[in-house]
Amino acid sequence: MTTTKVLTSWYSINKRDFPWRNTINPYKIWLSEIILQQTQIKQGLPYYEAFTAKYPTVFDLANADESDVLKLWQGLGYYSRARNLHATAKHVVDTLNGQFPNNYKELLALNGIGDYTASAIASICFNEKTAVLDGNVYRFLSRYYGIDTPINTTIGFKVFKALAQDILSKKNPAEHNQAIMDFGSRQCTPTNPDCTVCPFNKSCVAFKDHLVDQLPVKIKAKKPIKKYFNFLVFVSDSRETIIEKREEKGIWKNLYQFPLIETEKDPNLKEFHSQLKDYTIIKDLNYELSLYNDVDIVHKLSHQHLHTKFWIINLRKLPISGIPIKKIRDFAVPVLIENFIEDFNF
DNA sequence: AACCCGGGGTT
DNA sequence: AACCCAGGGTT
Numbered sequence: 001m002t003t004t005k006v007l008t009s010w011y012s013i014n015k016r017d018f019p020w021r022n023t024i025n026p027y028k029i030w031l032s033e034i035i036l037q038q039t040q041i042k043q044g045l046p047y048y049e050a051f052t053a054k055y056p057t058v059f060d061l062a063n064a065d066e067s068d069v070l071k072l073w074q075g076l077g078y079y080s081r082a083r084n085l086h087a088t089a090k091h092v093v094d095t096l097n098g099q100f101p102n103n104y105k106e107l108l109a110l111n112g113i114g115d116y117t118a119s120a121i122a123s124i125c126f127n128e129k130t131a132v133l134d135g136n137v138y139r140f141l142s143r144y145y146g147i148d149t150p151i152n153t154t155i156g157f158k159v160f161k162a163l164a165q166d167i168l169s170k171k172n173p174a175e176h177n178q179a180i181m182d183f184g185s186r187q188c189t190p191t192n193p194d195c196t197v198c199p200f201n202k203s204c205v206a207f208k209d210h211l212v213d214q215l216p217v218k219i220k221a222k223k224p225i226k227k228y229f230n231f232l233v234f235v236s237d238s239r240e241t242i243i244e245k246r247e248e249k250g251i252w253k254n255l256y257q258f259p260l261i262e263t264e265k266d267p268n269l270k271e272f273h274s275q276l277k278d279y280t281i282i283k284d285l286n287y288e289l290s291l292y293n294d295v296d297i298v299h300k301l302s303h304q305h306l307h308t309k310f311w312i313i314n315l316r317k318l319p320i321s322g323i324p325i326k327k328i329r330d331f332a333v334p335v336l337i338e339n340f341i342e343d344f345n346f
Numbered sequence: 347a348a349c350c351c352g353g354g355g356t357t
Numbered sequence: 358a359a360c361c362c363a364g365g366g367t368t
Contacts, residue, residue: 038363043354077352080366100356114365135363152363154347190362222349249367251351302354302363314354 003144004176006199011179014186019048021178022113024102026125027058028313030091034085038078047076051340058100061086062093070254071234071334077335084112123173125336131164132155132177136184142216146205151216179244229308231258232282233292233344236315240322241346242281243331256331258310263280266296266307268303287315287316289304292344299336 015021018041020032031051035044053165055061061069066086073082088191091099092100101117103105103126107118121345122128131137138151141163149156169176187198195207206212209217243256259281269291276282292310299306323331324344333341 034364037365038352039356040362076352077354078364080351081364084365112365138363249350253351299352303350303352335367 007179021068023127061089074332102126123177129173131168136181140184140188143206148217224305228263234313236318239325242322252334281319
């Protein structure tokens with residue numbers, strides 16, 4: 001039996017039913033693929049439901065404000081996905097008459113669509129013969145063929161993309177692509193795969209050579225750097241607070257936060273109090289400063305560990321314009337801020 | 347080619 | 358604390 005035959009027959013038995021598997025509407029497939037980038041289905045599914053409910057067509061999404069799109073995306077991470085999603089919706093409506101491109105090459109040109117997503121949409125929606133290469137496919141191919149080329153390198157991409165393309169079913173690329181990803185996800189799992197029940201265990205190189213737990217090979221990520229974040233949580237007598245939009249590039253672009261002072265080290269209350277005297281919007285003001293969390297909240301991202309303190313500043317009147325505290329949940333904020341807002345019971 | 351960009355999870 | 362998961366864009 002061919003590889004594709006084994007994969008698709010496994011898939012016909014083990015296929016799970018997800019809302020994006022009952023459609024070949026490019027808008028819906030695109031939405032699901034963007035949401036599921038770097039994201040588990042369990043985490044992404046509620047967001048898919050929310051987006052398709054609020055924005056049933058690409059026109060609805062294009063007409064939305066970016067701030068509303070980011071609010072709906074809140075908590076999912078990698079927020080450039082949401083910004084690109086919105087920009088691409090506008091582009092499709094404004095210059096393509098609301099029609100998504102129907103081929104890999106033109107899909108690839110859209111913001112937020114790279115090799116994987118272009119291949120997925122082109123094959124699933126238009127049955128184009130383009131192999132998908134996601135983490136699940138890398139894992140299955142590296143083990144089955146015993147390839148130890150690091151997957152997160154330029155050469156690794158070329159080697160595995162060529163192999164994926166080579167074994168792709170030219171008859172039914174849509175089904176093949178979904179089958180190989182699901183197989184990697186659920187049978188050829190990252191840790192402790194149950195190879196005894198695997199339909200490939202007679203021909204898998206990694207299984208034969210006891211290399212399953214050593215493949216795929218990946219170049220290690222650098223250690224995350226430590227940063228010290230001090231958020232200023234203003235609370236005025238009239239129940240207002242100050243938030244600001246992160247405009248600069250970097251993490252959380254276009255999301256909101258409390259005014260932030262980043263320090264080199266972990267400041268104690270006295271040190272921080274004296275540092276505040278130099279802070280433009282607050283100097284010369286009468287206020288009462290207290291530290292909300294005795295122990296730093298450490299928010300862990302892939303490349304940064306954010307050691308965070310929330311400083312409560314009670315005062316009579318805000319030094320600059322703010323927002324009513326009861327409106328704060330209307331703004332898109334990072335999970336770190338969201339957790340504080342819920343815990344503080346604003 | 348190296349680096350950045352969130353958030354979730356397990357050992 | 359150290360490890361796992363992982364596409365796209367920028368430099």
